[in-house]
Amino acid sequence: MRLNAPPGGLDNPFLGNPGGQTNIFPVTFDQNATFSLNGPFLSLTNDMESTNVHLFNLTVERQLSGRWFATAGYVGSRTNNIWESTPLNNALFIPVPGTNAAPSIANTNNRRPLNLIDPVNGKYYAQLDQYVSDGSQSYNGLLLSLRGGTRLTTMTANYTLSHCYGAPEGGGASTTNVSVGYNIPSNPGFDDGNCAADRLHNFSLTASVQSPRLDNQVMRLVFSDWRLVGGFRKTSGPWLTINTGSDIALNGQAGTQRANQVLDDPYGDMSINPANGGMRFLNPLAFAQPVAGTLGTSVRNSIRGMGTRSLDMSLTRVIRITNARDVEVRVDAFNVFNWLQWGQPATALNNLATFGQITTAGAPRVMQFAVKYRF
Numbered sequence: 001m002r003l004n005a006p007p008g009g010l011d012n013p014f015l016g017n018p019g020g021q022t023n024i025f026p027v028t029f030d031q032n033a034t035f036s037l038n039g040p041f042l043s044l045t046n047d048m049e050s051t052n053v054h055l056f057n058l059t060v061e062r063q064l065s066g067r068w069f070a071t072a073g074y075v076g077s078r079t080n081n082i083w084e085s086t087p088l089n090n091a092l093f094i095p096v097p098g099t100n101a102a103p104s105i106a107n108t109n110n111r112r113p114l115n116l117i118d119p120v121n122g123k124y125y126a127q128l129d130q131y132v133s134d135g136s137q138s139y140n141g142l143l144l145s146l147r148g149g150t151r152l153t154t155m156t157a158n159y160t161l162s163h164c165y166g167a168p169e170g171g172g173a174s175t176t177n178v179s180v181g182y183n184i185p186s187n188p189g190f191d192d193g194n195c196a197a198d199r200l201h202n203f204s205l206t207a208s209v210q211s212p213r214l215d216n217q218v219m220r221l222v223f224s225d226w227r228l229v230g231g232f233r234k235t236s237g238p239w240l241t242i243n244t245g246s247d248i249a250l251n252g253q254a255g256t257q258r259a260n261q262v263l264d265d266p267y268g269d270m271s272i273n274p275a276n277g278g279m280r281f282l283n284p285l286a287f288a289q290p291v292a293g294t295l296g297t298s299v300r301n302s303i304r305g306m307g308t309r310s311l312d313m314s315l316t317r318v319i320r321i322t323n324a325r326d327v328e329v330r331v332d333a334f335n336v337f338n339w340l341q342w343g344q345p346a347t348a349l350n351n352l353a354t355f356g357q358i359t360t361a362g363a364p365r366v367m368q369f370a371v372k373y374r375f
Contacts, residue, residue, distance in 0.1 A: 314330065
């Protein structure tokens with residue numbers, strides 16, 4: 001059982017429960033078990049299918065010289081039977097029967113189909129979603145790679161140009177839940193969009209160099225056997241969905257409702273607001289709230305967010321004491337140049353004060369030092 005926003009708070013979560021009980025525990029689970037009002041429920045269909053992925057790729061590789069190789073390849077995939085959820089009891093945009101009160105957030109549960117059909121028993125059901133396995137996504141990517149080196153150096157560079165499109169990820173990283181399913185049960189394609197993990201451009205470069213073993217004993221002791229490794233990565237930003245931030249459709253499923261895009265260019269002027277300490281990444285005038293009782297027309301995951309870049313480096317040396325003992329000295333630096341790692345902008349249109357602004361940032365430069373003794 002789950003209680004959403006109990007009327008009595010955590011001090012009296014069962015306030016208003018049928019029978020006036022202030023605490024329903026311990027519970028006897030029989031035909032007389034008490035149900036909470038407006039409870040959320042998930043149901044399974046009898047024909048749920050397992051998610052499966054079909055992979056296909058083609059790679060061409062060429063040796064450019066004795067130590068250098070180039071690779072070009074295509075990688076594609078199709079994911080089928082992604083678990084989604086579809087709402088069965090979302091509120092209807094109609095006046096409340098018997099009162100003719102205009103639809104509002106306050107009377108959401110009174111406008112749910114089960115409550116309209118049977119008010120006596122329907123009042124126990126709020127969100128009622130059903131698992132379905134009809135989601136699918138397609139991925140296509142071009143992979144280019146160059147690798148090689150010399151006796152003391154190595155380098156690997158990779159670039160990926162890719163795109164992924166399809167159904168929602170079924171709740172993201174976890175199993176789909178109530179109130180995050182399809183906005184229009186009869187039209188699942190309404191929620192199709194770019195995949196959450198899609199990155200148009202993805203470039204990475206890893207290189208290492210090792211100092212040679214010098215003949216002079218003093219110079220060899222100080223400068224030989226050092227190894228410097230660096231890794232650079234730059235990617236396009238993730239996709240953003242511009243959401244209403246509130247239940248504009250008045251159906252009880254606010255989290256997935258999207259705004260209307262009214263300007264072709266959604267991006268802001270990148271100005272800094274000293275009051276909020278944020279950068280205006282999105283233009284608030286490019287979006288508008290839908291008419292009450294309707295769903296927005298913008299596409300899920302349709303706005304490209306802020307990209308990222310990072311450079312990490314490690315300097316190590318192993319000092320051999322005997323054949324069975326050595327000491328490793330290591331210095332690691334993450335985000336070496338201390339680049340400002342912008343976060344992603346606020347995308348809830350109901351808060352215009354912060355909408356479109358980036359007010360968060362990733363980690364600054366971090367360094368760590370270590371000494372390891374092996375024996």
